[in-house]
Amino acid sequence: MHKIVDLGVNLLHANEHQASHNRQTFDAAGVRCFNLMSSPGAGKTALLEAVLGTLCQRYRLAIIEGDMTTQLDADRLRQFGVPVIPITTGRACHLDAAMVQGGITLLEREAAPLQNFDLLLVENVGNLVCPAEFAVGEHAKIALLSVTEGEDKPLKYPIMFRAADCIVITKTDLLPYLPLDQAALQQNLRLINPTAPIFWVSVQTQAGLADWLAWIDAQLAPAAVIYS
């Protein structure tokens, strides 16, 4: 004999539950969390390198750095004196909420209690597919794409760009050398995501970074403390 059990449960319920728990942990500690996502090579680490010096003057920062096999990106970011917790995911192509919870535990053990920080930056594994589906408890999803990826990238990966709370287009210093139709890229992003702010930046020329930093300031405004 068989019995049918109606569940109606999200397939990713376990991850959603952990992500919700992470979010509560962040809120209780007064920490904002951003989840940076992009395809491999779009410039997540370089973007963080470009702004960490400024951000460190405004906020108490920590970073969880996800990568599949190495700690190379984490090593690049440690030079700014910010606690960087590396998470090597092995064959998993994204960070999940349990991994980030483990990162929080390590951060508190190796650096300081979570309430000592204002902003936790999670640099996800380079992947435009899975991270969009696996929440980690973040307050904001930040999706990057570089000008080298073409106008139709948002249409090919609509779930990622639709889920983003902020979109950063990187490597704008390369525009003179590329056939990219900027208006088409902007339009395609707007068609997928009508509301997320879009920032065009270059870490080489510093173009656009101030505007993106202003967006970050606006997200943290209630918690901002200016350190002299």
Next chain:
Amino acid sequence: MHEVDMTKALLQTLRDWWHEADRPLVREVHLQVGEFTCVEPASLLSAFAAAVPGTFLAECRLCIESIPFVAYCPHCQQSYRPVLEQAYTCPTCHAPLTEILSGRELKIAHICTATGPDSYAQNC
């Protein structure tokens, strides 16, 4: 790799339920997978088949219902099937994708368990 991770997530969610449900023998798991998700049903079936031997789901069949991607245009007040070639816009007025009616499901709809004296699975 992606569906392997999805299978791990699925197994974790099922395991949590299974323990709370007193570890019945699971015969079938019925999923609803939306077309506007990152999951390819055929790949998920393969990954699931590879992952369950030796687990409490070893005798389980995975059944996947694909849910169509349907959006609603508030300007035209009608539903439509978004397509990449039209940037997912309304085919009538070309308004951007706003309200999604279906296609984002990643749901364990229901589970069929065996009942009777041999129904309880071994502890896996």
